[in-house]
Amino acid sequence: AQKITQTQPGMFVQEKEAVTLDCTYDTSDQSYGLFWYKQPSSGEMIFLIYQGSYDEQNATEGRYSLNFQKARKSANLVISASQLGDSAMYFCAMRESYYGNNRLAFGKGNQVVVIP
Amino acid sequence: DTEVTQTPKHLVMGMTNKKSLKCEQHMGHRAMYWYKQKAKKPPELMFVYSYEKLSINESVPSRFSPECPNSSLLNLHLHALQPEDSALYLCASSQDPSGSLSDTQYFGPGTRLTVL
Numbered sequence: 001a002q003k004i005t006q007t008q009p010g011m012f013v014q015e016k017e018a019v020t021l022d023c024t025y026d027t028s029d030q031s032y033g034l035f036w037y038k039q040p041s042s043g044e045m046i047f048l049i050y051q052g053s054y055d056e057q058n059a060t061e062g063r064y065s066l067n068f069q070k071a072r073k074s075a076n077l078v079i080s081a082s083q084l085g086d087s088a089m090y091f092c093a094m095r096e097s098y099y100g101n102n103r104l105a106f107g108k109g110n111q112v113v114v115i116p
Numbered sequence: 117d118t119e120v121t122q123t124p125k126h127l128v129m130g131m132t133n134k135k136s137l138k139c140e141q142h143m144g145h146r147a148m149y150w151y152k153q154k155a156k157k158p159p160e161l162m163f164v165y166s167y168e169k170l171s172i173n174e175s176v177p178s179r180f181s182p183e184c185p186n187s188s189l190l191n192l193h194l195h196a197l198q199p200e201d202s203a204l205y206l207c208a209s210s211q212d213p214s215g216s217l218s219d220t221q222y223f224g225p226g227t228r229l230t231v232l
Contacts, residue, residue, distance in 0.1 A: 033217035043204050045223035052217055101215040106158035
């Protein structure tokens with residue numbers, strides 16, 4: 001069964017507008033961590049933001065914020081004031097809780113194109 | 117500094133060649149990873165090294181041979197590859213091999229491999 005679902009088709013967003021990328025996850029664990037990565041066409045996976053399942057506040061890092069809705073099992077990424085350099089593939093990933101678990105379950109990604 | 121370096125950036129090899137991919141980090145991280153990524157797909161975990169010991173091998177064919185000479189270096193030796201092995205190979209590192217929830221994987225820029 002797929003643990004991370006990212007179903008939006010490619011998105012076009014106007015420069016300076018905000019964009020929300022959807023991510024839903026499936027786990028029976030109470031403890032888990034959620035990550036978002038950005039991958040431009042150059043290939044490097046860039047870590048953006050982390051949210052722990054017990055964190056009471058939604059995570060924020062600069063223009064990135066995470067809209068964490070635990071009951072709905074969703075962890076949507078919000079990018080405010082889009083810039084041309086935000087054009088990339090965005091991956092949501094989850095780590096479930098057990099000792100020695102180094103595995104991240106990745107979603108299929110959301111493609112974002114920022115237009116001037 | 118969250119830099120992971122990989123060499124070479126691009127590699128073209130024939131099916132009978134032997135080549136190696138290199139990865140280096142100087143962040144004091146004790147877990148290192150190899151991922152394979154096909155175009156427009158999420159990365160797939162291949163190997164994990166924890167404290168320089170192989171801890172996860174995701175049933176990768178033996179034509180891929182990882183090596184961790186020390187805590188900063190990770191190699192991937194390639195031999196008798198197939199054209200379907202053409203992909204982006206990403207290296208990553210993280211601080212905590214015990215797999216704590218917030219342990220973040222930092223990725224290198226990748227090596228684009230083409231097998232002819």
